Amino acid sequence: MQSAICQSAAGMSFFSAQGFVGLIFLVTIGLIIAGAFVATTSTRLVRCISGLAVCFTGVAGAYYFLLxxxxxxxxxxxxxxxxSILIAFAIMMATPEEGDTPGKKITRFSGPLGFAVSAMAFAALSLLAATTDWQVFAREGSGDMHHIGMVLLTSHSMVFELVSIVLLVAIMGALVIARRGRD
Amino acid sequence: MDTNIWRPILYLIGFMAFAGINAAYLGWCERKGAGRIQRRTGPMEVGFQGLLQPLADGLKLMSKQLLVPDGVDSILFRVAPILAMIPALTSMAVIPFAGNVQARAVELSVLLIFALASIGMMAVLLGGWASGNKYSLISAARSVSQNLAYEIPMLVTVITIVMLTGSMNLEEIAAAQQGGFWNWNIFPVASHSLAQAIIMPVSFIIFFICSVAETNRAPFDMAEAESELIAGHMTEYGSMGFGLFMMGEYLNMVVGACLITILFLGGWDGPLGLSGGIWWFLVKIYLLLFTVIWVRWTYPRTQIYKLLNLSWKILIPFSLVNLLLTAAFIKVF
Incomplete structure (x- = not known):
């Protein structure tokens, strides 16, 4: 019965399973762009964080599409x-009053200069993306947990060690900051 | 690849219906339970034993206007209640209720549920902040520190189960515990060594405490705390805004009970080798939910400092030792 529904729907491209997956892919891309837009343009910090969280959700979707x-x-x-939650927490604890942020001087060159700089960055990145000879790598392993675990502890154990050092430094730093002023 | 998209969609519609009915009647159970424990009768007026009371409450909530007070962040204020529902509803999709009763089989379903649960925190945070109310803000701050603290022992405890089963798939974890309660992960005498069986109940207790704390239930309901913070992040919400928060809370409780059932209590397996099925699953989750309600009306609310100390100074060291011992026992025996 259900497969019959799918069979009949396969004729219409949008309502087929492929069309549905395509729609979800577009939603994912939309989430990344919309989230990034909110995160960079909003004037309220908490809204920026929400945008950032939406953007991260979209990136997670992109990873899922990359198998x-x-x-x-x-x-x-x-x-x-x-x-995101830690950033939001920090902002809530230490947020300044809403409104204009001090220390910013806007001159009449700010707009055109900013536009020029971002246009240059955009042009450079697009040129790079268009001219690079992208190589599609063959898929290595299944990408599941067993495979990641095996690789992390054998051929890529350096990454594992480096991560542990970074974590150790982070814990030490947190301890130093937390202990300051107690004794 | 499985291209059947109708199955998850139909299941999700079912889950939405379940969310409403479940919230309504768990609410009734909660009020009845509270009544019995405090030597009252609970709701009695509407219908036999107040059985129609949830219906009346639901109608009242739905017919009220959704007020957005002055001075709130109007977008985030509206988003927060929706955000409270989405993760709980989505994580229902990967829960195997019985052998083949599951909306979508996902290989990493344990991880998916925890990933979604961590978004649920966002709802309290945004709701509390957007309300523009000092009580709500305090509630948001408390809730975040509490949830972050209890997520760590919870995840560490789940790793013991994942190591024991060798899988992050909830269906495989439940399938590995079939055939009577002596195979269940809470006391796996038959399927694993005796040493393993002695430390697994510790995992269970840590996980149960953490799941009560993660769902913000008393005695850990520091976010709500009506005697000090009015109702915390829900202070400014009325009608279905509040309704969605409440439905989200009850649905989170159900997801937590489902997780405990699958990870520790054998999923849909019948005790004593009785034929298993979805009925055993439902019996187990509602017994767990009853326990949660029972705990709520038996113990008074703790203080936020004691709550954080419990996690950072007791549960996290215990869960780490537990993890080490489990790894050692798997290696040795």
Whole structure:
């Protein structure tokens, strides 16, 4: 019965499974762009953080489309669930009054100069993207947890060690900051 | 690749209906339970034993106007209640209720549920901040520090189960515990070594405490705390804004109970080798939910400092030792 529905729907491109997947892909891309737009243009910091979280969610979706579900879920767990929330927490604790931010001098050159700089950056990046001879790598392993674990502990163990050092430094730093002024 | 898109969609419609009915009647159970524990009768007026009370409450909530007070962040204020519902509803999609009763089989379903649960925190945070109310802001800050603290022992405890089963797939984890309660992960005497069986109940207790704390239930409901913070992040919400927060809370409780059932209590497996099925799953989750309600009306609310100390000074060291011992026992026996 259900397969019959799918069979009849396969004729119409949009309502087929492929069309649905395409729609979800567009939503993912839309989330990244819209989130980034909100994060950079909003004047309220908490809205910026919400935009950033939306953008991270979109990036997780992009990872999923790249057949890396583990990385996608880690993106959600770490970037959306921990990093954004910690930033929001820090802002809430230390936010200045809403309104104009001091220390910014806007002259009449600011607009054109900013536009020129971003246009140059955009042109350079697009030129690079268009002229580079992109190589499509063959898929290595299945990208699931077993494979990632094996690779992390054998051929890429350097990454693993470096991550542990970074974490150790972070913990030491947090301890130093937290202990300051207690004794 | 499985291209059948109708199955998850139909399941999600079912879950939405379930979310409403579940919130309504868990609410009724909660009020009845509270009543019995405090030597009252609970709701009695509408219908037999107040059974139609949730219907009346629902109609009242739905017919009220959605007020957006002055001085709130109007967009985030509206987004927050929706955000409270989405993660709970989505994570239902990967829960295997019985052998083949699952909306979508996902290989990393344990990870997916925790990834979604971490978004749920965002709802309290944004709701509390957007309300533009000092009580709500304090509630948001408390809730974030509490959720971050309890997420760590919870994840560490889940790793013990994942190591024991060798899989992050909820269906495989449940399937590995079939055949009577002596195979369940809470006390796996038959399927694993005795040493393993002695430390697994510790995992279970840590996980249960953490899941009660993660769903913001008493005695850990520091975010709501009506006696000190009025109702915390929900202070400014009325009608269905509040309704969505409440439905999200009850649905989160159900997801937590489902997780405990699958990870520790054998999923849909019948005790004593009775034939398993979705009915056992439902019996187990509602027994767990009853326990949560029972705990809520038995113990008074703790203080935020004691709450954080419990996590950072007791649960996290215990769960780390637990993880080490589990790894050692897997290696040795």
């Amino acid at each position: 890396a579900p583990f990385v996608a879920m880690m993106q959600m767990l770490i970037y959306v669930g921990a990093v």
